[in-house]
Amino acid sequence: MHNEFPVRVVWTALGRNADLPCDLTPPTPHDSVKLLLWFKDTTGIPLYSLDSRKGDIKLATHSAIASDLGQRLFFSISDNPKDSRLQIRNVKTADGGVYRCRVDFFNSPTRNFRINLTLVVPPEEPRIFDAQGKEISAVAGPFREGYELFLSCQVNGGRPLPKVTWWRDGVEIFGKSQHSIDEGVAAVVSPLFIGTVTREFFGSKLECRAQGSKLIPAVTKTVTLQVHLKPLRAKIVTANDLLTAGQAVPVRCETWGSYPPAKVLWLLDGEAVRNPDVTVYTNKEDSNITVSILTLRVTSENDGAELTCRASNPWFSGEFVEDTRVISVAYPPTVSVHLANEDPSRVVTRAEGQNVTLKCRADARPPVTSFSWFKNGMRMSGENIETLQLTFLERESAGSYACGAMNTEGETRSSGLTLKVQYAPRCKPGTEQTSVGAVDSSTISVRCEVDADPPDSVRFSWTYNNTRNVSPVLNSRVQSEGLVSTMTYLPPTDSEFITLACWASNSVGRQTTPCLVHVLPAKIPEAPKSCELHNDTILEVICIPGNDGGLIQHFLLEAIGTAVTDSTESMRNRIQELDSENELSTMNDQATSAPLHRIQEAQPQFRLNNLEPGREYQLFVYAINAKGRSNPPVVLDKVRVSPHLGPYDETILSEDPTPAETTHQSNEKQSTMVILAAVIAGAAVIVTSIIVAGVVVVCKQRPKPPEPQEVRKRMRPARKDVPSMYIEEDGFNDEDLGRPAEIRHHSRASTGPRNTRYVSEGFVQYSQPSLSDPDLILPRGDEFTSPTVTSGGA
Numbered sequence: 001m002h003n004e005f006p007v008r009v010v011w012t013a014l015g016r017n018a019d020l021p022c023d024l025t026p027p028t029p030h031d032s033v034k035l036l037l038w039f040k041d042t043t044g045i046p047l048y049s050l051d052s053r054k055g056d057i058k059l060a061t062h063s064a065i066a067s068d069l070g071q072r073l074f075f076s077i078s079d080n081p082k083d084s085r086l087q088i089r090n091v092k093t094a095d096g097g098v099y100r101c102r103v104d105f106f107n108s109p110t111r112n113f114r115i116n117l118t119l120v121v122p123p124e125e126p127r128i129f130d131a132q133g134k135e136i137s138a139v140a141g142p143f144r145e146g147y148e149l150f151l152s153c154q155v156n157g158g159r160p161l162p163k164v165t166w167w168r169d170g171v172e173i174f175g176k177s178q179h180s181i182d183e184g185v186a187a188v189v190s191p192l193f194i195g196t197v198t199r200e201f202f203g204s205k206l207e208c209r210a211q212g213s214k215l216i217p218a219v220t221k222t223v224t225l226q227v228h229l230k231p232l233r234a235k236i237v238t239a240n241d242l243l244t245a246g247q248a249v250p251v252r253c254e255t256w257g258s259y260p261p262a263k264v265l266w267l268l269d270g271e272a273v274r275n276p277d278v279t280v281y282t283n284k285e286d287s288n289i290t291v292s293i294l295t296l297r298v299t300s301e302n303d304g305a306e307l308t309c310r311a312s313n314p315w316f317s318g319e320f321v322e323d324t325r326v327i328s329v330a331y332p333p334t335v336s337v338h339l340a341n342e343d344p345s346r347v348v349t350r351a352e353g354q355n356v357t358l359k360c361r362a363d364a365r366p367p368v369t370s371f372s373w374f375k376n377g378m379r380m381s382g383e384n385i386e387t388l389q390l391t392f393l394e395r396e397s398a399g400s401y402a403c404g405a406m407n408t409e410g411e412t413r414s415s416g417l418t419l420k421v422q423y424a425p426r427c428k429p430g431t432e433q434t435s436v437g438a439v440d441s442s443t444i445s446v447r448c449e450v451d452a453d454p455p456d457s458v459r460f461s462w463t464y465n466n467t468r469n470v471s472p473v474l475n476s477r478v479q480s481e482g483l484v485s486t487m488t489y490l491p492p493t494d495s496e497f498i499t500l501a502c503w504a505s506n507s508v509g510r511q512t513t514p515c516l517v518h519v520l521p522a523k524i525p526e527a528p529k530s531c532e533l534h535n536d537t538i539l540e541v542i543c544i545p546g547n548d549g550g551l552i553q554h555f556l557l558e559a560i561g562t563a564v565t566d567s568t569e570s571m572r573n574r575i576q577e578l579d580s581e582n583e584l585s586t587m588n589d590q591a592t593s594a595p596l597h598r599i600q601e602a603q604p605q606f607r608l609n610n611l612e613p614g615r616e617y618q619l620f621v622y623a624i625n626a627k628g629r630s631n632p633p634v635v636l637d638k639v640r641v642s643p644h645l646g647p648y649d650e651t652i653l654s655e656d657p658t659p660a661e662t663t664h665q666s667n668e669k670q671s672t673m674v675i676l677a678a679v680i681a682g683a684a685v686i687v688t689s690i691i692v693a694g695v696v697v698v699c700k701q702r703p704k705p706p707e708p709q710e711v712r713k714r715m716r717p718a719r720k721d722v723p724s725m726y727i728e729e730d731g732f733n734d735e736d737l738g739r740p741a742e743i744r745h746h747s748r749a750s751t752g753p754r755n756t757r758y759v760s761e762g763f764v765q766y767s768q769p770s771l772s773d774p775d776l777i778l779p780r781g782d783e784f785t786s787p788t789v790t791s792g793g794a
Contacts, residue, residue: 005113007098013120013215018088020115022101024057024081027108033057035104036075038086041097048073048086069095093119123158123188126208126221140206141226144315149194149201153208153221156187162212162219164190169204202227202259229288232257234264234311234321245331246412248277249296253309253323256289262311264292269305300365303329332409333364337402337417340387346415350393351508352423358388360403360414372404374413395423425452425504427515428483434515437522437550438491438498439626448485448502448515455506460485463501463514473500491519523549525623527630528604533639539611543604543621543634551625555604558595558620559611562638595620616640 012018024033036050036057047070052060058077064070072089088095101113128136131150143149155164166173173192190208194201204225211218234255243249255262261282266273277295292309307327312320338344340357350356362368373383376399380388390397400416428449438444452458460480462473478487491498501514526546534540541557596617599606604621611617619636622629 005111007114007116009116009118011118011120011213011215012088012091013213014091014093016091016215018091018095018117020086020088020099020101020117021082022075022084022086022103022113022115023111024077024084024103026081026105031105031107033060033103034106036060037102037104038073038075039100039102040069047099048075050075068092088117091117091119095119118159120213120215121157121159122216123162123210123212123219124156125219126153126155126164126210128153128206128208128221128223136223138223139226140223142228142315143197143201143225145197145199145227145229147197149197149225150192151206152189152191154187154189155208155210155219156185158186158188158210158212160212161186161188162210164188165209165211166190166192167207167209168201197227199227199229201225202229227259228313228315229257229259230313230316230319231255231262231290231311231321234262234309234323236307236309236323236325240325240327243296243298243327243329244409245299245302245329246297246334246410247332251294251296251307251309253292253294253311254289255292255309255311255321258290258311258313259288260313261290262313264290265310265312266292266294266296267306267308267310268298268302270308298327298329299331299334299363300329302327305329330409331365332407333362333368333405333412335363335403335405335412335414336361337414339417347418347420349420349422352393352395352421354393355389355391356393356419358390358401358403358417360386360388360405362386362405364405364407364409366407366409368405368407370406372406372411372413374402374404375399377402390419393419393421395421397421420453422453422508424509425450425458425483425506425511427451427511427513431515432513433518435518435520435550437548438489438519439522439551441490442626443488443490444519446487446489446500446517446519448487448504448517450483450502450504450511450515452483452504452506453508455483457506458483459505461503462487463503464489465499465501466497489519491521497521520550522551522625522627524628525549525551525553525625525630527632527634528555528621528623531604531621531634531636533636539608541604541606541608541619541621541636545604546623546630548623549625549627551627553623553625555601555606556622556624556629557597557599557601557606557608558622559597559608559617559639560620561596562616562618611639614640 008021010018010020020038022036022038024036026032032052033050034053036052037046038048039045040047045065047065049063050057050060051063062075064073069088074087074089076085076087078084086099086101096117096119099115099117101115103111103113105111128140129152130136130140136151140151153164153166155162188210192206202225204227205222206225207220207222209218209220234253236251236253238251251266253264253266255264261280264278264280266276266278273294273296277297279293279295280290282290290311294309296307298305305327306324308322308324310320310322337358337360339348340359348356358373360371360373362371371384371386373380373388388401388403398419398421400418402414402416404411404413406412428451431449436444436446448460448462450458458480460478462478462485463470464473465471473487473489477489478485480486485502485504487500489498489500498519500517500519502517503514504511525548528543529546531541531543534542543555545553545555597608597610599608604623606621617639619639621634621636624630
């Protein structure tokens with residue numbers, strides 16, 4: 001027979017300890033406990049057991065299930081059998097449920113005690129809502145002084161269900177709680193209603209507090225009440241002195257009691273002061289005090305008028321406080337500027353070459369004695385009458401115009417009238433003449449950009465001019481958008497000079513001077529200049545780019561070991577390679593001294609990380625474009641990485657290529673290397689001599705290039721034969737674009753054959769053409785330089 005007892009509820013919280021009671025008192029005095037078993041929920045396997053079948057219960061064997069819960073269980077036997085209990089340490093959520101304590105006696109029926117272990121679950125954070133159901137996070141309101149306040153606090157969940165109360169500034173206030181179930185979740189809602197909000201509610205802290213069990217702290221949500229307050233009073237505090245019209249007089253009005261700060265309205269004879277110059281600030285010590293300072297300028301009509309300072313809070317419609325006083329006035333002129341036809345526009349637009357007349361309107365007592373005119377704030381000399389006539393407007397005529405008037409009371413100036421002058425297109429500054437390099441059979445893209453007003457109606461046309469004629473460019477080759485036009489062009493030959501002229505027009509007119517683009521035969525780029533070695537933290541070579549030959553260029557550095565051949569021989573080998581074929585070599589080139597390392601960069605700046613320590617190198621630096629690479633290159637001799645550093649560590653330049661100490665074995669190796677180098681050098685000298693002799697013979701057989709004057713005569717027709725459509729301008733810049741590379745530190749410009757034509761950047765400038773009979777577009781005669789050959793001396 002089993003004795004069942006009612007279920008007993010035991011409350012606990014997460015992380016706390018729980019005691020589940022089990023009465024071990026036997027039904028009869030001479031009976032005792034034989035076996036104790038604990039079960040959870042409907043599980044038939046005991047969580048915990050106590051076996052005392054062999055003797056005293058205090059000496060019984062304790063056993064617990066091998067689980068996380070079992071490790072946290074222990075049955076405590078008290079001297080009073082009724083106080084015995086199962087202890088659960090560090091209660092977790094899964095521990096909740098109905099536990100059953102089964103007690104077997106030797107002679108009495110089994111007893112079962114059921115304990116419902118219920119975890120106190122804290123409720124969710126309270127959520128506060130306004131009358132519209134919008135949740136409030138930090139600031140509740142705004143509420144208005146004298147009006148009602150309604151809020152509600154909702155608390156979801158919690159076991160047991162919490163009690164919800166309202167507190168203001170730490171004091172509990174009246175509120176009711178209502179229980180509900182929202183989507184299966186128990187919730188408690190407590191509304192708060194206050195019939196009249198007083199000024200004392202301003203800035204108060206309102207707290208919704210949910211208390212579920214004393215085992216856990218209450219959960220709260222606090223918001224700040226934002227209450228809008230009415231202004232209490234307004235007062236003009238400036239002395240009531242005589243005012244001079246047009247003279248700035250500060251009038252101060254103070255108002256207090258309003259939140260947010262009161263809006264101050266100044267009225268003159270019941271009408272708002274137009275375009276008032278007002279300074280408003282709030283007292284830092286008392287945010288309810290607002291000060292408004294009106295910089296008052298009155299006219300004679302205001303003499304005897306009433307000046308009113310009115311303070312109001314926009315949240316309280318129709319409610320305000322005000323202060324009024326009567327003023328007395330004397331005044332200088334009131335001035336305005338406008339078009340002579342009384343057009344009230346403050347922005348006037350005219351086209352270049354048109355005229356405009358401005359008029360100065362003045363109201364003064366006594367009458368105006370003189371006028372003055374201003375442009376962009378600067379007085380215009382010689383203009384002292386009522387009207388201003390601007391004739392044949394130019395782009396520079398645009399600006400802000402104002403007038404001034406004077407009488408015995410003073411001088412005043414009007415606000416500005418903006419004059420905008422629209423103009424025909426003109427080249428964007430810096431793009432009047434540009435040059436671009438061309439390569440045989442390669443299409444180039446040429447760009448033209450202009451300034452114009454209006455900019456949205458610009459149309460473009462192109463012409464090109466070579467040594468024979470001037471022709472329009474087909475529209476199919478031109479793409480224009482806004483103020484930019486781009487055309488594609490395929491030069492017919494590599495030796496012909498072409499000038500492209502870009503013309504633009506808009507609603508104002510046509511461009512008077514075209515934007516010129518000179519298409520020149522592209523050439524091999526110059527070698528980089530001023531190359532320097534740096535070894536502050538890493539071995540670097542930094543140069544300055546030379547002339548790019550009219551094409552996009554990049555830069556190449558080759559590192560050649562000089563252990564076998566000397567630097568002069570390596571340099572000659574590299575130059576001979578360039579002379580035989582001036583094109584980009586690859587890592588598979590079979591040169592006399594193949595590069596060990598090769599670096600290519602967009603700018604002549606190279607970092608050398610992987611040079612072998614202790615080995616001497618010779619560095620060659622080239623500039624490369626689509627025509628080839630610079631010849632001769634820049635040569636940097638005797639570059640050595642310090643041998644005491646690792647092969648891939650930071651490198652340090654060594655000025656001395658020879659070690660300070662050598663062994664006998666190294667001397668023998670050095671002797672062998674010297675003999676080998678001598679043999680190779682002799683062979684190289686013979687080969688070089690044969691090549692140089694061949695070059696000399698070829699050069700002698702070439703026809704002599706024409707003199708610059710002859711080139712000009714062949715390419716340019718006589719002035720009398722072709723009427724001029726362009727206007728030449730004096731002054732050219734004959735800077736030689738082919739200056740030799742300038743090397744610093746251990747760099748030097750190598751000597752070797754070179755064949756380069758230099759073209760100056762100076763060109764003839766042109767006026768707008770008459771397409772009936774164009775002039776020819778030519779560079780200056782002294783811009784042609786004959787090919788030169790330079791050989792290194794022995």
